Amino acid sequence: MKVLKLVYKNLLRHKLRTALTVLGIAVAVMAFGLLRTVVTAWYAGVESSSVNRLVTRHAVSFIFPLPIADQDQIAKVPGITDITHFTWFQGVYIDDQQFFPRVAVDPEKIFAIYPEFLITPEELAVFKKERNSCVIGEKTALKYNLKIGDMMSVRGDIYPGEWQFIVRGIYKPKDKATDATQMFFHYAYLDERMRQEAPSRAGQVGWYVMTVDNPDHAAEISAAVDALFANSRAETKTETEKAFQQSFVSLSGTIITSLKFISYVIIGIILLVLANTIVMTARERIREYAVLKVLGFTSFHISGLIFGESLFIAMLGGVTGIGLTFPVCRGFGEAMSSFFPLFNVEPSTIALSLVFSVSVGVIAAMYPAVKSVQTKIVDGLRQIG
Amino acid sequence: MNQPIVQVRNVTKNYRRDDFEIPVLQNLSIDVPEGEFLALMGPSGSGKTTLLNLIAGIDRPTSGSIVISGTDIATLGESALAKWRANHIGFIFQFYNLLPVLTAYENVELPLILTNLSKKEKREHVEAALSVVGLADRMHHYPRQLSGGQEQRVAIARAVVTDPALIVADEPTGDLDKKSADEILILLERLNREFKKTIVMVTHDPHAADRAKKIQHLDKGELS
Numbered sequence: 001m002k003v004l005k006l007v008y009k010n011l012l013r014h015k016l017r018t019a020l021t022v023l024g025i026a027v028a029v030m031a032f033g034l035l036r037t038v039v040t041a042w043y044a045g046v047e048s049s050s051v052n053r054l055v056t057r058h059a060v061s062f063i064f065p066l067p068i069a070d071q072d073q074i075a076k077v078p079g080i081t082d083i084t085h086f087t088w089f090q091g092v093y094i095d096d097q098q099f100f101p102r103v104a105v106d107p108e109k110i111f112a113i114y115p116e117f118l119i120t121p122e123e124l125a126v127f128k129k130e131r132n133s134c135v136i137g138e139k140t141a142l143k144y145n146l147k148i149g150d151m152m153s154v155r156g157d158i159y160p161g162e163w164q165f166i167v168r169g170i171y172k173p174k175d176k177a178t179d180a181t182q183m184f185f186h187y188a189y190l191d192e193r194m195r196q197e198a199p200s201r202a203g204q205v206g207w208y209v210m211t212v213d214n215p216d217h218a219a220e221i222s223a224a225v226d227a228l229f230a231n232s233r234a235e236t237k238t239e240t241e242k243a244f245q246q247s248f249v250s251l252s253g254t255i256i257t258s259l260k261f262i263s264y265v266i267i268g269i270i271l272l273v274l275a276n277t278i279v280m281t282a283r284e285r286i287r288e289y290a291v292l293k294v295l296g297f298t299s300f301h302i303s304g305l306i307f308g309e310s311l312f313i314a315m316l317g318g319v320t321g322i323g324l325t326f327p328v329c330r331g332f333g334e335a336m337s338s339f340f341p342l343f344n345v346e347p348s349t350i351a352l353s354l355v356f357s358v359s360v361g362v363i364a365a366m367y368p369a370v371k372s373v374q375t376k377i378v379d380g381l382r383q384i385g
Numbered sequence: 386m387n388q389p390i391v392q393v394r395n396v397t398k399n400y401r402r403d404d405f406e407i408p409v410l411q412n413l414s415i416d417v418p419e420g421e422f423l424a425l426m427g428p429s430g431s432g433k434t435t436l437l438n439l440i441a442g443i444d445r446p447t448s449g450s451i452v453i454s455g456t457d458i459a460t461l462g463e464s465a466l467a468k469w470r471a472n473h474i475g476f477i478f479q480f481y482n483l484l485p486v487l488t489a490y491e492n493v494e495l496p497l498i499l500t501n502l503s504k505k506e507k508r509e510h511v512e513a514a515l516s517v518v519g520l521a522d523r524m525h526h527y528p529r530q531l532s533g534g535q536e537q538r539v540a541i542a543r544a545v546v547t548d549p550a551l552i553v554a555d556e557p558t559g560d561l562d563k564k565s566a567d568e569i570l571i572l573l574e575r576l577n578r579e580f581k582k583t584i585v586m587v588t589h590d591p592h593a594a595d596r597a598k599k600i601q602h603l604d605k606g607e608l609s
Binding site: 003009012287296297301376378 | 438441443444463464467468470471472474476478482484485486487491495496498499543
């Protein structure tokens with residue numbers, strides 16, 4: 001028999017207590033993993049940004065439009081190789097719980113500037129030709145069971161009225177990091193109606209996206225673009241796509257900070273759950289530890305028994321929790337796919353969960369181990385229970 | 386007369402309880418020759434368990450020296466003392482103190498975890514010890530499946546499995562009925578007689594003390 005076997009036998013002494021502690025840790029680790037995945041999903045757009053794309057938006061806020069006439073001026077800035085524009089449409093599809101990005105684009109440019117959206121040449125050709133057509137991501141197509149030729153009816157909110165679109169293409173993501181939920185339709189379709197119904201809103205776009213020949217020159221090119229419109233009625237702010245995406249995330253900064261805080265609170269809860277079990281366990285066994293010392297076991301052995309038990313429970317709970325994290329995140333990601341197009345458990349989340357499990361196992365055992373080691377044999381032998 | 390295996394010289398032991406210093410043993414000296422079976426008797430609070438604990442190296446004297454088999458154990462550090470206990474002392478408790486999650490075999494094997502013996506050698510030692518106490522057929526039973534007398538016999542097997550020269554027993558029959566107590570005392574006598582173990586036993590029971598070769602009384606920290 002080895003000391004490890006004694007640890008194992010001790011674990012089975014109070015099976016229900018051990019099982020409940022393992023379960024408690026597993027649920028907490030799973031909750032930690034889920035929250036961390038929500039946080040990483042929030043940053044997914046930032047992480048998947050291209051380094052050779054710049055975004056120009058209104059200097060005050062991206063909700064203010066820019067004149068479409070700016071496009072030709074921007075295109076002439078040295079270093080810019082291509083340019084297109086986007087206009088956030090939003091609207092309500094089916095009901096206001098169904099969220100996926102709906103954006104007016106230039107059909108001639110969108111798929112050239114975003115090669116990560118994969119579409120067949122045939123579908124792209126039809127999309128370019130039909131003014132009321134749209135292309136949707138395959139996740140959205142799957143979620144709403146939409147096929148080529150289907151009609152999509154969207155009730156406008158930013159741009160009021162009923163809007164009809166025909167699905168003419170379904171794009172696939174190049175990799176897991178690419179958002180496959182968006183809907184793109186002709187800017188011309190939107191602008192044409194604005195000219196008739198709200199002329200003051202015609203000829204305006206949301207933001208421009210440019211490709212550059214050298215990402216190292218992004219700062220100089222951005223400055224050159226913004227200089228074009230300095231002191232104009234629509235001053236611009238040009239930044240890398242990553243910074244642009246980051247500004248969206250910053251809008252939810254408080255929520256993200258709260259989620260991060262809660263995830264660390266969960267680690268604290270794990271620590272308390274395990275510490276409670278180990279403290280109770282060690283207190284019950286003070287007499288046994290004294291007997292082991294009489295038999296010649298040293299403080300090192302006694303500490304090893306306590307740390308071993310604590311670490312085993314923490315690791316078993318941690319590994320079980322990590323095992324649970326995957327199906328729970330998959331289910332959560334599917335249910336929230338509109339809000340989180342990319343919802344994958346990152347390796348860093350798994351590593352953090354493991355590190356925290358081990359740390360909690362060590363920290364929870366510290367006090368009872370020190371206490372048990374410091375207890376004199378004669379005092380331990382007097383302990384009842 | 387045999388050489389003393391235990392030499393206690395001018396030992397004083399005081400306990401501290403809150404602000405009070407309580408003297409338990411005062412300037413006590415005693416020799417226990419090798420092969421002795423000594424019974425220590427005395428009223429409660431007389432210091433007999435304290436003396437036993439000092440001899441077994443599980444407590445330290447306030448002053449004085451305790452030399453066991455030539456080693457002054459009062460000078461040993463914690464780890465060295467633990468190692469010394471593992472090699473030289475077999476301790477028998479009043480309430481057996483077996484680990485409930487281990488079988489009789491595993492309880493007896495416990496002190497051998499600390500040795501470098503092979504698995505086969507450990508098994509031979511454990512089986513021999515259990516045979517001596519007559520429990521070879523119960524080695525896979527857990528303490529809860531044994532009677533009090535049997536539990537104490539397992540505890541004795543655990544005390545002798547490392548073949549220590551000195552066995553200390555603190556009220557070994559205090560929790561047993563008369564028949565079981567007799568069996569334990571016969572076993573201790575046999576360990577002393579056949580296996581030449583030196584035994585120091587604390588007891589309240591005059592009947593148990595009669596089994597010893599020598600009886601010494603301790604009262605208010607002094608031997609008589």
